[in-house]
Amino acid sequence: xxxxxxxxxxxxxxxxxxxxxxxxxxxxxxxxxxxxxxxxxxxxxxxxxxxxxxxxxxxxxxxxxxxxxxxxxxxxxxxxxxxxxxxxxxxxxxxxxxxxxxxxxxxxxxxxxxxxxxxxxxxxxxxxxxxxxxxxxxxx
Numbered sequence: 001x002x003x004x005x006x007x008x009x010x011x012x013x014x015x016x017x018x019x020x021x022x023x024x025x026x027x028x029x030x031x032x033x034x035x036x037x038x039x040x041x042x043x044x045x046x047x048x049x050x051x052x053x054x055x056x057x058x059x060x061x062x063x064x065x066x067x068x069x070x071x072x073x074x075x076x077x078x079x080x081x082x083x084x085x086x087x088x089x090x091x092x093x094x095x096x097x098x099x100x101x102x103x104x105x106x107x108x109x110x111x112x113x114x115x116x117x118x119x120x121x122x123x124x125x126x127x128x129x130x131x132x133x134x135x136x137x138x139x140x
Contacts, residue, residue, distance in 0.1 A: 001122055003040055007133060010036035033137025034084055041081035041097060048074020060110040076100055084138045094138035101131050 011032050018026035026032055048055050048070050055074075056066040063069060077100060083093025105127055112120040 004126055004129060006040045007036050010039050030137055037134060037138055038081045038085055041077045045074040045077030058107045058111045094134055097134045098131050101127055
C-alpha cells in the first residue's frame with residue numbers, strides 16, 4: 001500500500017509542478033506516471049542496499065544466496081527504474097519491472113504466510129496493480 005501511495009503521491013506532485021513549470025514535459029499523463037515509477041522503484045531498489053536484512057527476511061528459506069538475490073533484485077529495480085525514462089531502453093526496462101514484480105510474488109506470499117498481518121497480506125492484492133501501473137504508464 002505504501003508503494004501505491006508513493007506512486008500516486010509523486011504522480012500528483014508532478015502534475016502540480018506541471019501547472020507552473022516543465023509544462024511540455026510533465027503535461028502528459030504518461031510521463032508523470034513513468035517518472036513516478038522511476039522514483040518509487042529506484043527508492044525501493046536502494047532500500048535493498050540500505051536495509052538488506054529486512055528484505056532478505058522476505059526471501060523463502062529454500063532459496064540459496066539470499067544476500068546476492070537481494071542485492072541483484074535491488075540493482076535490477078534501480079536499473080530498470082532509470083531505463084523506463086530512456087527511449088532506447090524503456091520497453092525492455094518496463095518488461096523487466098513487470099518480470100521482477102512477478103518473480104517477487106512468491107516472496108510476498110511467503111512473508112504473508114510467515115507473518116500474517118494486514119500489511120503483508122494486502123501486498124498480495126496490490127502486486128497486480130503495480131504491474132498494471134507499469135504496463136499503462138511505461139509500456140502503453
